[in-house]
Amino acid sequence: MTGLTESLSQKSAETQGQEPEGTESPSIVLVGLMGAGKSCIGRRLADAIGWTFIDADSEIEKAAGCSIADIFERHGEEAFRDGEKRVIERLLNEGPSVIATGGGAFMNPETRAAIRQAGVSVWLRADLEVLLQRTGRRDHRPLLKKGDPKEILSRLIAERYPVYAEADIVIDSVDRPAEETTSQVLGALRDHGVRLDAG
Ligand code: S3P
Numbered sequence: 001m002t003g004l005t006e007s008l009s010q011k012s013a014e015t016q017g018q019e020p021e022g023t024e025s026p027s028i029v030l031v032g033l034m035g036a037g038k039s040c041i042g043r044r045l046a047d048a049i050g051w052t053f054i055d056a057d058s059e060i061e062k063a064a065g066c067s068i069a070d071i072f073e074r075h076g077e078e079a080f081r082d083g084e085k086r087v088i089e090r091l092l093n094e095g096p097s098v099i100a101t102g103g104g105a106f107m108n109p110e111t112r113a114a115i116r117q118a119g120v121s122v123w124l125r126a127d128l129e130v131l132l133q134r135t136g137r138r139d140h141r142p143l144l145k146k147g148d149p150k151e152i153l154s155r156l157i158a159e160r161y162p163v164y165a166e167a168d169i170v171i172d173s174v175d176r177p178a179e180e181t182t183s184q185v186l187g188a189l190r191d192h193g194v195r196l197d198a199g
Helices: 002-009 038-049 056-064 068-075 077-094 109-118 128-135 149-164 178-191
Strands: 027-031 053-055 098-100 119-125 169-172
Touching: 027 038, 027 077, 027 109, 038 053, 038 098, 038 178, 053 056, 056 068, 056 077, 056 098, 068 077, 077 098, 077 109, 109 119, 119 149, 119 178, 128 149, 169 178
Parallel strands: 027 098, 027 119, 053 098, 119 169
Antiparallel strands: none
């Protein structure tokens, strides 16, 4: 557990030795449930504006040296949540960048506060059918293996959507080409006054 916590607190190899770049432009932080499209839209968004894209779940896996499913299994969800908070705080500190967070990250009040301070949050809101369809394509998510995915996602929608609604920007992630959702996010960021030239 100590080993996991320590490795998750360390800077990534790419940024080791570099000073944080400051917060002249906030990071763009995508939040939402599993299957909402955070990584897919985040990657496209970063490409469109020339910023670095970072998938927080991948960073956690890199730092821990094992998959998220393994972290859940070996260390438990609580240790994962603690590591998730540390990694996201570090990424925000190293920004600005486009960050796709895992579905539970924004539920942590401290992570939410850190995102509010150094980022602009974008909730990709999707309905149950869309989430079920998208998450059904892969089976790497430990939370969805605990029972019926439909019931689990319904419960998570009820628990999390009121909190995700605190995000700065809300975009409906419907079944349409990813380019369209990406353009909508870009437009909303501009309307929100985010400087997109400084990533
Ligand atoms: C989780 C979502 C996952 C991952 C972990 C827990 C959650 O990320 O962080 O399995 O609590 O919703 P994605 O939302 O990227 O699938």
